[in-house]
Amino acid sequence: MHRRMIAVLVGAVFAVAATLAVFTMLVVSNAPNGVQQTGVADIGGPFTLTDETGARVTEADLHGKPSAIFFGFTFCPDVCPTTLFELSGLIDRLGPEADKMNWVFVSVDWERDGPQELQDYLQAFDDRIRGFSGTKEEIEAVTEAYKVFYERVPTEDGGDYTINHTASVYLMDAEGGFAGTLGYGEDPDTMFAKLKRLVADA
């Protein structure tokens, strides 16, 4: 009786261990190059946009350094300046380490924002923040790659519009892999710690 119970227990433990082993093998074999994949790791990817100087940029221009990327628009009076002000403060706090990252503001307002608008607008913030803009197709492609939500909402008089959009800052590693976000309203010390880690890991 006693023996049989032990045998059953051993069998059960073995079964669980075997299941785990097979499961682990499956997960590892699914991950290309042994890189650990998470459910959100497919954020990011190829894009072609225009920077604030008018030069064409792609995801390859960001590789080699981790990036903090924020999507917004220059007509935005609240969350965009708030976030760019916060980022400027964090860049300042990082000191020379901030140069080891890319800081990018992407305008989803393909109709009103171009290189000149972004160059002007970003003068109010840390000069390390670059401004990318694009055509409707280019913005649709980059927002799809980054899983960024945006929608144009007409204003009351109908002649104008505002844009609802994702409020987080995307953090990408030096290879362009998704590395997390800075949430809107998140504690600045937490944001700072995330950026420090991102730079240190690079």
Next chain:
Amino acid sequence: MRILPTFLAAALFIGAGTALADDYAVGQLEIGQPWARATPPGASTGGGFLTVTNEGETADRLVSAASPIAGRVEIHEMRVTDDVMKMRPIADGVAIPAGETVEFKPGAFHIMFLELKGPIEQGEPVPVTLTFEKAGSIEVEMVVAPPGAPGPEHGHEHEGGH
């Protein structure tokens, strides 16, 4: 013992001075700390903020705002839901319930300046006329803080001389 009343009087005086510098009253409403954010170069919109305290027994409503610096002024609500920033004009105004304070601040309600006639700059307060349903209209001056600043404090710092 005689120093205490003097101290109290001084404290009251300082308190009153601060209130006068920043605050306005119209009817039963007190308007606190109106401020705006300086606009980045080229921006054609800007945001203004303040608090409204209803000291009265009846509810009121901020129905509109106007300013000579902007072609249009609207009252907007900004909200982040599920990580999406949504902004919408509040067509019928913002209720100011009796006995309550409503804050217009970044991440909530704001006075939105559209079709700016020039940049909003630090050191140049923005005149704004607020119109309430019951209390009527009042003109306030918004102190200007840097673009994206979280509060008006930076505006004061910049002005110096206080």
